[in-house]
Amino acid sequence: MWRGAIQFGLVTIPVKLYLATESKGVSFNMLHKTDLSRIQMKTYCPVDDDVISRGDTVKGFEYAPGQYVVVTDEDLESVPLKTVRSIEIELFTQKRPDDGAVRFVKQAYYLEPDPIGRKAFYLLKDVLEDKGLTAVCKVVIKDREALAAVDPFGSTMILTTLHWPDEIRSTAELDLPAEEPEIKPAERKMAEQLIEAMTGDFDPENYTDEYRAALLKIIEAKVAGEETVAVAPAEPSSNLVDLMAALEASVKAAVDARAEGAPTSVNAGRSKSRSDTAATAESDAGSADESAADARPTRRRKSA
Numbered sequence: 001m002w003r004g005a006i007q008f009g010l011v012t013i014p015v016k017l018y019l020a021t022e023s024k025g026v027s028f029n030m031l032h033k034t035d036l037s038r039i040q041m042k043t044y045c046p047v048d049d050d051v052i053s054r055g056d057t058v059k060g061f062e063y064a065p066g067q068y069v070v071v072t073d074e075d076l077e078s079v080p081l082k083t084v085r086s087i088e089i090e091l092f093t094q095k096r097p098d099d100g101a102v103r104f105v106k107q108a109y110y111l112e113p114d115p116i117g118r119k120a121f122y123l124l125k126d127v128l129e130d131k132g133l134t135a136v137c138k139v140v141i142k143d144r145e146a147l148a149a150v151d152p153f154g155s156t157m158i159l160t161t162l163h164w165p166d167e168i169r170s171t172a173e174l175d176l177p178a179e180e181p182e183i184k185p186a187e188r189k190m191a192e193q194l195i196e197a198m199t200g201d202f203d204p205e206n207y208t209d210e211y212r213a214a215l216l217k218i219i220e221a222k223v224a225g226e227e228t229v230a231v232a233p234a235e236p237s238s239n240l241v242d243l244m245a246a247l248e249a250s251v252k253a254a255v256d257a258r259a260e261g262a263p264t265s266v267n268a269g270r271s272k273s274r275s276d277t278a279a280t281a282e283s284d285a286g287s288a289d290e291s292a293a294d295a296r297p298t299r300r301r302k303s304a
Contacts, residue, residue, distance in 0.1 A: 002109075002141055005117075006124070006150070008089035013121050014114035015087070017141075020158060021108055026215050076143055087150070087159065089137045092128070095151075104168055106146070106161040110153075125152045190247040197254035 002017035030039050042051045060068035077084070113121035128135060128151065135150040139159070146161040221227070 002139075004085040004087060004139070006087045006089065006111075006121070006137075008124075008135070011120055011124075012086075013117040013124070015117065015121070016112045016114070017109040017159065018112060019107070020110045024209065024212065026212055026219070084140045087137050087139045087148070089135045089150070091136050092131075092133045093136060095132050095134050104163040106163060109159045109161075111150070111157045111159055121157070125157050128152050128157075187243055187247065190244060190251065194247055194251045194254060197251055197258065200258075 001019060004015065004017075006013040006015055031037065032039055043054060043057065044050075045052050059071045061071055062068050111121075124135075127133070137148050137150055137159075139146055139148055139161075141161065147164055148159050148161045150157055150159050152158075
């Protein structure tokens with residue numbers, strides 16, 4: 001989907017970019033409710049009161065209310081930035097898992113070196129791998145310059161685009177307490193035991209999209225003319241209990257799951273004991289007044 005070169009110092013490595021991920025969600029078509037015919041999305045011009053083809057459209061930038069300037073493909077190609085056709089490495093830095101900036105990733109791309117640049121490509125890959133470094137770079141993809149990182153990945157390297165710093169919202173928008181709640185030593189110890197019981201090697205093969213699988217079963221049943229059975233909703237619990245009780249039940253569920261050779265999730269244990277071990281962040285919630293809990297204002301967050 002993109003062809004250019006990695007540039008660092010005077011070294012040029014011709015490469016291509018390929019999307020590293022794809023969506024596997026269940027797709028739906030929009031149908032007319034009365035006759036179930038598939039509807040069409042058309043491009044409509046309100047001035048001419050007519051449906052037009054996509055070939056009759058151009059890109060326009062609104063520089064003032066109702067005032068536009070047309071931007072052509074030639075204009076985009078003439079943008080005076082080297083990153084239009086190159087991945088410009090700005091610096092190399094140590095990988096830091098605790099670096100919040102690299103957590104806000106947009107998209108991942110595989111890098112494929114052209115035959116002429118393979119030696120330099122794998123030289124860069126080996127050095128990054130040996131030194132535990134990541135390459136911070138900039139590149140233009142789809143008419144936008146992106147901040148990105150290049151890292152070794154299996155037999156190739158992967159480029160992940162990142163959000164610019166001014167695109168990352170401040171945590172000041174969240175309804176957070178001025179001071180963190182006091183944690184009792186026994187609660188911390190039990191939490192450590194729970195985390196230890198759930199710690200293991202991550203194997204993606206152990207995880208599947210259960211929602212997609214369940215939805216497809218419903219669709220298959222409807223296609224076959226069978227009735228679908230609605231899952232009974234979980235009963236909401238208004239009884240807040242002691243955090244220690246929830247932790248102890250969670251530890252037991254995690255230990256049982258590990259003994260059965262399953263991923264150390266506590267979901268099964270949670271569903272079995274939801275009514276009597278509902279987790280809460282309040283250590284003294286067992287004596288909390290329910291009416292006070294109901295009167296607590298709802299936390300509001302801005303949507304993504």
